[in-house]
Amino acid sequence: MIVSLEAYRTRMRRVLEHIDRNPESRLDLDALSAVAAFSKFHFHRQFTAIFGMSVHCYVLSVRLKRAAYRLAYREGRITDIALEAGYGSPDAFARAFRRHFRQSPSSFRRTPDWDALRAVSALFDKTRMDLMECRFTPADVTIREVAATPVAIMVHRGDPSGIGATVQRFIAWRRASGLPPWRTPTFNIFHTDPQVTPPEAFRLDLCVGTAGPIPARGEQIEHGFIPAGRCAVLRVHGDEEAQKAGMLYLYRDWLPASGEETRDFPPYCQRIALYPDVAGHEAVTELFLPLAEAG
Known part of the structure; x- marks a missing residue:
């Protein structure tokens, strides 16, 4: 079966929207390849070729960017933010957050490193830009x-x-x-x-x-x-x-x-x-x- 370019883009866009909407859920290769209706044996290579990063790195960016925004701009317990980001424990969340933002979640909430957030956001936005491109009439x-x-x-x-x-x-x-x-x-x-x-x-x-x-x-x-x-x-x-x-x-x-x-x-x-x-x-x-x- 021949898949058109637009159909291909639509299926990949569906994956990004699924990750956006369900950051706390299981987002491994099996789950995401099923959303895209692509073979799991090829999906990871397809994703990396299109976005320049692995599925794992992309999912991590989605989860931690949204968590950072919640810490900076919303109330709520850090434990709850960790669970909403798909982490089973606050310690696992804190380790991942520190690797990305050079601060603990509690420190980021008090005095956010805006430069680190912009750097993560810029990489994330560049990855999505072409596929999620907005077209207006x-x-x-x-x-x-x-x-x-x-x-x-x-x-x-x-x-x-x-x-x-x-x-x-x-x-x-x-x-x-x-x-x-x-x-x-x-x-x-x-x-x-x-x-x-x-x-x-x-x-x-x-x-x-x-x-x-x-x-x-x-x-x-x-x-x-x-x-x-x-x-x-x-x-x-x-x-x-x-x-x-x-x-x-x-x-x-x-x-x-x-x-x-x-x-x-x-x-x-x-x-x-x-x-x-x-x-x-x-x-x-x-x-x-x-x-x-x-x-």
Whole structure:
């Protein structure tokens, strides 16, 4: 039987999604080759040839990246995080975590090594990028009349490499203020593009939708509005790389062909389903490109 390239990619993509969704389950060659419907005698060679790493290394990266995000950004016992990552004991989890991140899980929770997390994430994202590539069409973009949205804002200014620490402070402030993401919406406003902006000039606003002023609780919190108006909206499923691909599509492909003009407000997004609460490919983000009034 001849398998088309797209069918082949679909079967491998199914494996990655299965690993994302079930990091705590048995993810050996027998189980994953069955998900792909490939012979187990060849699956390991196929996987390594495509992704440049073994199945074991890939599974380890998925488990430890998600565990690191849970440690940095979520509450919960380290023992539970270890079990959710597929480790039978906290000691086994701690040894694996230390090899990858140069810190114990408890130390990482207190003072995360963001450089180590970025290094692991970059390798992981590069491995997935081609196969999990997002493809968009004009039918994926809708034009929506958006109401003005009051928001509380924590501003990140400076090197993008420090965003992780700002996000950690934002989550802690939000938790202390009783504004969990399942109750109040989460927005990011992209004032600058890190690809073309000097690190010292970079700005990203972390926002939570709120009907009234919220105590700052020792943080620098601003209050403002995402203004009303027309927006092109693109819903993206996946991680940060998928979101970058979506924003690139809006500016490079959709906007020039649409006949639309942008208005004087930066692009922004609403985070609908957040990693690590959901698997990487199940994260959902809506990208908003503010447009000038029609006519």
